[in-house]
Amino acid sequence: MLSAIDLHHTYAPGATPVLRGVNVAIAQGDFACIMGRSGSGKSTLLYALSTLLRPTSGQVLYQGRDVFGLSERQRNALRGSDLAMIFQMHHLLPALSALENVLTPFLARLRPVGAKAVARGMECLSRVGLADKARRLPGNLSGGEQQRVAIARALACSPKALFADEPTGSLDSGTGDKIMDLLLELNAEGLTVVMVTHQPDYAALANRVITIADGRVAQAS
Amino acid sequence: MNLATIPLRNLRRKLPRTLLSAAVFSLGIASVVALAHLSKVVGDSLERKMTAFGANVLVTPRTQSLSVGYGGLSLGDVSFDMRYLPVAETVAAVRAIPMKDTISVVAPKFALLTRVGGVPVGVVGVDFPSERGIKRYWQPRGDFPAGDDGVLAGSAAAAALSLDLGDAVTIEGRTFRVAGVLAPTGSEDDRVIFADIAAVQRLAGKENMAHFVEVAALCAGCPIDEITAQIQAALPEASITAMQHVVKQRMAAISFVKHLALSVSLVIMLTACAMIGLSVFSSVNERKNEIGVLRAVGFSKAGVFSLFCLEAVLTGMVAAVVGYVGGVLAAGIVPDILETGATSAMAFDLGEFLLTFAAVTALSAAAAAPPSLAAARLDPAAALVTL
Numbered sequence A: 001m002l003s004a005i006d007l008h009h010t011y012a013p014g015a016t017p018v019l020r021g022v023n024v025a026i027a028q029g030d031f032a033c034i035m036g037r038s039g040s041g042k043s044t045l046l047y048a049l050s051t052l053l054r055p056t057s058g059q060v061l062y063q064g065r066d067v068f069g070l071s072e073r074q075r076n077a078l079r080g081s082d083l084a085m086i087f088q089m090h091h092l093l094p095a096l097s098a099l100e101n102v103l104t105p106f107l108a109r110l111r112p113v114g115a116k117a118v119a120r121g122m123e124c125l126s127r128v129g130l131a132d133k134a135r136r137l138p139g140n141l142s143g144g145e146q147q148r149v150a151i152a153r154a155l156a157c158s159p160k161a162l163f164a165d166e167p168t169g170s171l172d173s174g175t176g177d178k179i180m181d182l183l184l185e186l187n188a189e190g191l192t193v194v195m196v197t198h199q200p201d202y203a204a205l206a207n208r209v210i211t212i213a214d215g216r217v218a219q220a221s
Numbered sequence B: 001m002n003l004a005t006i007p008l009r010n011l012r013r014k015l016p017r018t019l020l021s022a023a024v025f026s027l028g029i030a031s032v033v034a035l036a037h038l039s040k041v042v043g044d045s046l047e048r049k050m051t052a053f054g055a056n057v058l059v060t061p062r063t064q065s066l067s068v069g070y071g072g073l074s075l076g077d078v079s080f081d082m083r084y085l086p087v088a089e090t091v092a093a094v095r096a097i098p099m100k101d102t103i104s105v106v107a108p109k110f111a112l113l114t115r116v117g118g119v120p121v122g123v124v125g126v127d128f129p130s131e132r133g134i135k136r137y138w139q140p141r142g143d144f145p146a147g148d149d150g151v152l153a154g155s156a157a158a159a160a161l162s163l164d165l166g167d168a169v170t171i172e173g174r175t176f177r178v179a180g181v182l183a184p185t186g187s188e189d190d191r192v193i194f195a196d197i198a199a200v201q202r203l204a205g206k207e208n209m210a211h212f213v214e215v216a217a218l219c220a221g222c223p224i225d226e227i228t229a230q231i232q233a234a235l236p237e238a239s240i241t242a243m244q245h246v247v248k249q250r251m252a253a254i255s256f257v258k259h260l261a262l263s264v265s266l267v268i269m270l271t272a273c274a275m276i277g278l279s280v281f282s283s284v285n286e287r288k289n290e291i292g293v294l295r296a297v298g299f300s301k302a303g304v305f306s307l308f309c310l311e312a313v314l315t316g317m318v319a320a321v322v323g324y325v326g327g328v329l330a331a332g333i334v335p336d337i338l339e340t341g342a343t344s345a346m347a348f349d350l351g352e353f354l355l356t357f358a359a360v361t362a363l364s365a366a367a368a369a370p371p372s373l374a375a376a377r378l379d380p381a382a383a384l385v386t387l
Ligand SMILES: Nc1ncnc2c1ncn2[C@@H]1O[C@H](COP(=O)(O)OP(=O)(O)OP(=O)(O)O)[C@@H](O)[C@H]1O
Pocket: A011, A012, A018, A036, A037, A038, A039, A040, A041, A042, A043, A044, A045, B381, B382, B385
């Protein structure tokens, strides 16, 4: 479903390369964990896979298509439909309510959000257990709740794959466990999940583990 | 929920900042609106005031001779050939031209060369009320003549004839009384005696006749040539001359006022634009990760650009409404405070309002464009990195 072929990435000309020939293949329905030391390039790889970062060289194939060969417009559309992201920091828009945050992907089409989309937004909030807090501003939600709103936002456009960059990184272990449970449930329902994590016990729950070291895949299962 | 929801919510979230920048922007717009109106009002009143210091169009009969003398009229050798203008018809014709609203004063003159007590002197028949309209600087000792038997003596003429207030003076056999003596003006007015035009016409046996007619036209905004052409068309028999130096001088004074207002407005608007630009720039910097997230959920660069631009444009729209209304109100109050004497209740003008609204909207979009472009160009991956 998603594969990276010989990815190289250098942030600035002359800087040390972060990725030096990464090859990974992720199948539909996988729960893949990316591991590695801090600064090893996990986030860089994840952003490249999610089309948000154009690698210096190499290809990312999504359903057989080279995503960086697509037009920018098509890539934007892909992010608004098939591919979704969550982050270590929830990155919610602080001025919008939980529900409005969940609806932002629909706004990306620059058209007013219809009743159908609003219903879908509520459905996603219910899925993460926050239907009763739809009108709250992010500032009035706990860290775990904020991350769940971010997941609901990621689900809004019914993506095929979810990319998560240390989604439990800034949460306490109990709250983190609940997020992990939610991601596992979503994966069980058919969502492909690619997650960067530092926690081996989460990685143990994944069906794939990719370890990055020195800009290359050191170990893959 | 639509695209404006995000900027609106952001504006609401930072309400004090939004209100402050809207207030400052409104103040700028109000100043420009008021200034534009004031410069017009002050220009007009300035022009009206300057009209009191002389006419700017001269209507004379068509004669062949180039003459030197009072008001371009030779009182000497060519006076035999002098043809005349019929007063009532000429005044009526000038007052009826298409641009008649610009005609402020029409002052006919009849000049008579005569001797008083053996001394040669010019007697100029004028319509005193009209004459005072273009010679506001006349400051007579005594009064302006009320009836047709009073005269107003120029300072030099009074000295030469030893005339003082209340003295009787015999002109062509008729006795007049000196009602007033002019203070020296430094002009030809000093050397003549002014009397009622009808009385002078009767003495000369030329009733309803004038040697020339001076016209004061208000034309800072209009071409004087247009007015003279219209008078010429109304009076084909007469010769119409614009006194270009007078016209140019007035235009210069009035356009100075207008240019001053324009440059101040420009500075105000540039400052306002810089303020908007900076405010958008700082919110772009504050919200880098929001930009990254918006890109991650599928927003295009154009989408991000419009979100930031909209924020400034919405503020601008509010400021345009408040600023225009404020400007209209200010324009009504300020002239009284400045005691310009200009009556200038500025009315709410829909066309003007729409123009202001459109201009302000465009301006805020233009001011917000560079920082919004920076937001659109931000690398989403870099914007999302949390180290
Ligand atoms: N926008 C950027 N510009 C320049 N260098 C960057 C940028 N983002 C990351 N880097 C560098 O690239 C290297 C890899 O970064 P990356 O964020 O991919 O690591 P990571 O494995 O996700 O680390 P962590 O576990 O700390 O999140 C680091 O040395 C980092 O300093």
